[in-house]
Amino acid sequence: MSAVELHSPDELRDLYRELILDHSRSPRHFGKLPEATHRATGINPLCGDKLHLDLKVDANDRIEDIAFEGSGCAISVASASLLTDVVHGMQTEDAMQFFCAVTSRLTGNADPDIDVGKLQALDGVREFPSRIKCATLAWHALHSALADQSVTVSTE
Amino acid sequence: MTNSVARCREDFPALAQSINDHPLVYLDSAASAQQPESVIQTIAEYQRHDHANVHRGVHTLSHRATEAYEAARDKITSFVNAASRREIVLTSGTTESVNLVAQSFCRPRVGRQHSILITHLEHHSNIVPWQLVCEQTGARLKVVPMNDAGELDLDGFDDMLQDNVALLALGHVSNALGTINPIRDVVAKAHALDIPVLVDGAQGVPHMPIDVQDLGCDFYAFSAHKMFGPTGVGVLYAREALLEQMPPYQGGGDMILEVAFDGTTYNDLPYKFEAGTPNISGVVGLGAAIDYMQSIGVDAIANYEADLLDYMMRQLSDIEGVRLIGTAANKASVQSFMLNDVHPHDLGTILDHQGVAIRTGHHCAMPVMDYYGVPGTARASLALYNTRDDVDRLVAALDKARQIFA
Numbered sequence: 001m002s003a004v005e006l007h008s009p010d011e012l013r014d015l016y017r018e019l020i021l022d023h024s025r026s027p028r029h030f031g032k033l034p035e036a037t038h039r040a041t042g043i044n045p046l047c048g049d050k051l052h053l054d055l056k057v058d059a060n061d062r063i064e065d066i067a068f069e070g071s072g073c074a075i076s077v078a079s080a081s082l083l084t085d086v087v088h089g090m091q092t093e094d095a096m097q098f099f100c101a102v103t104s105r106l107t108g109n110a111d112p113d114i115d116v117g118k119l120q121a122l123d124g125v126r127e128f129p130s131r132i133k134c135a136t137l138a139w140h141a142l143h144s145a146l147a148d149q150s151v152t153v154s155t156e
Numbered sequence: 157m158t159n160s161v162a163r164c165r166e167d168f169p170a171l172a173q174s175i176n177d178h179p180l181v182y183l184d185s186a187a188s189a190q191q192p193e194s195v196i197q198t199i200a201e202y203q204r205h206d207h208a209n210v211h212r213g214v215h216t217l218s219h220r221a222t223e224a225y226e227a228a229r230d231k232i233t234s235f236v237n238a239a240s241r242r243e244i245v246l247t248s249g250t251t252e253s254v255n256l257v258a259q260s261f262c263r264p265r266v267g268r269q270h271s272i273l274i275t276h277l278e279h280h281s282n283i284v285p286w287q288l289v290c291e292q293t294g295a296r297l298k299v300v301p302m303n304d305a306g307e308l309d310l311d312g313f314d315d316m317l318q319d320n321v322a323l324l325a326l327g328h329v330s331n332a333l334g335t336i337n338p339i340r341d342v343v344a345k346a347h348a349l350d351i352p353v354l355v356d357g358a359q360g361v362p363h364m365p366i367d368v369q370d371l372g373c374d375f376y377a378f379s380a381h382k383m384f385g386p387t388g389v390g391v392l393y394a395r396e397a398l399l400e401q402m403p404p405y406q407g408g409g410d411m412i413l414e415v416a417f418d419g420t421t422y423n424d425l426p427y428k429f430e431a432g433t434p435n436i437s438g439v440v441g442l443g444a445a446i447d448y449m450q451s452i453g454v455d456a457i458a459n460y461e462a463d464l465l466d467y468m469m470r471q472l473s474d475i476e477g478v479r480l481i482g483t484a485a486n487k488a489s490v491q492s493f494m495l496n497d498v499h500p501h502d503l504g505t506i507l508d509h510q511g512v513a514i515r516t517g518h519h520c521a522m523p524v525m526d527y528y529g530v531p532g533t534a535r536a537s538l539a540l541y542n543t544r545d546d547v548d549r550l551v552a553a554l555d556k557a558r559q560i561f562a
Binding site for chain 1: 506518
């Protein structure tokens with residue numbers, strides 16, 4: 001193999017930082033919820049990412065439990081995993097607002113007053129426009145699940 | 157006079173740029189090939205000096221445009237060794253060519269008792285047009301299976317041909333796996349039972365000399381942009397006797413002799429199938445692309461690519477964690493692969509960041525992806541302007557990806 005010098009640029013390290021790799025390898029809340037009250041499937045037809053999101057919302061509109069299944073690139077799986085971590089235990093209204101905050105942030109319109117916590121790990125995606133849909137897929141599924149209870153959403 | 161293949165890289169202006177601070181390594185010619193300066197120049201000169209609408213004017217520019225357009229048709233005729241220029245229909249690409257045959261040849265003559273035979277290796281544009289015809293006519297779609305190496309499994313092929321087959325449609329070269337199908341043999345078997353054959357030649361023409369009479373097929377479709385020409389133009393080669401019987405595909409200007417409300421007569425071949433103003437500059441560009449390939453020699457190109465493919469397959473196989481997908485005994489210079497369980501999209505992004513352009517995803521061949529149980533693959537395709545250096549850069553970038561995902 002020829003010795004070709006390739007340095008590791010910050011952007012790539014930002015995109016595939018430890019937290020993202022960790023969540024993509026060991027996704028949190030991976031599985032199904034038999035007693036789910038809300039369900040959604042998100043599909044990215046361009047690359048084959050497919051995620052199923054199950055939510056269990058209690059009588060007080062609190063997301064009591066959440067799980068996801070599916071296959072996709074590291075970005076989409078990590079984003080879904082981080083979503084389940086962060087949204088677990090939230091009021092549905094807060095989760096919807098968080099959806100807006102995260103998707104705006106990923107498309108370059110971050111609200112400086114909203115702290116997205118762990119989701120900052122996805123900030124690197126903004127430098128890779130072709131991958132933004134991978135990062136937002138699970139969030140669009142969340143939005144659809146809460147809005148319509150049971151639906152399939154596509155990135156197209 | 158033949159140009160040495162190795163020097164050809166300099167003819168392609170797009171290859172001289174940097175991507176993300178790295179010199180571009182373009183390994184996606186199977187999706188679309190780059191254009192040499194001579195093609196770009198020819199199109200620009202046509203647009204600067206010779207443009208007018210074709211076939212319909214008496215003024216000088218119209219005559220020049222028509223000459224340029226029809227001269228390109230003559231080049232295409234001899235490029236694929238068609239028996240006559242009447243067998244060369246100019247279309248917007250392979251996809252339109254296949255749809256033309258599906259709607260104009262198949263649909264009028266196919267019914268519930270028929271089957272249409274395709275293969276598991278096909279690109280969507282050689283699947284969906286036939287699904288449409290089956291929906292429209294009640295015919296059944298049957299699929300010749302594939303094997304793990306990515307070759308056609310022809311064990312039951314003779315039996316499949318017995319099932320009232322109206323047409324057999326298959327690719328010359330698999331765009332996802334590089335497999336070269338045994339067209340001559342398959343056509344001979346089909347013709348023994350009077351079954352017409354359409355060949356999707358999109359990935360065939362960039363890689364090897366094409367002789368449609370030798371191949372024996374009834375229809376051969378291909379696109380300019382995969383053989384160093386512009387997008388938006390392609391060819392359908394079809395036997396004259398079949399084209400004579402077929403009703404027009406699209407109606408409009410140019411494909412008619414006379415139009416009246418009580419009846420319209422259609423134009424002679426091949427114009428009967430060329431409605432409206434064509435992509436004139438595109439066709440002229442296709443002619444220039446043929447000139448370019450022939451100046452190097454298509455055999456020389458094929459030999460060069462075979463050598464480079466061999467190098468690439470060996471280098472890729474040496475990388476720990478790489479799994480080659482598509483290992484047919486007879487291949488063109490296209491290679492799909494996976495790296496451990498890294499999703500192809502993540503691979504593609506990391507490689508792009510190193511200036512290496514590959515294609516990732518299902519390559520419009522979802523049935524092939526389903527066969528291997530993957531959402532998609534990474535695919536590197538080689539053309540006459542690629543070098544061993546390009547392969548080395550690919551390998552180094554893959555190593556980087558492997559480290560990130562270790």
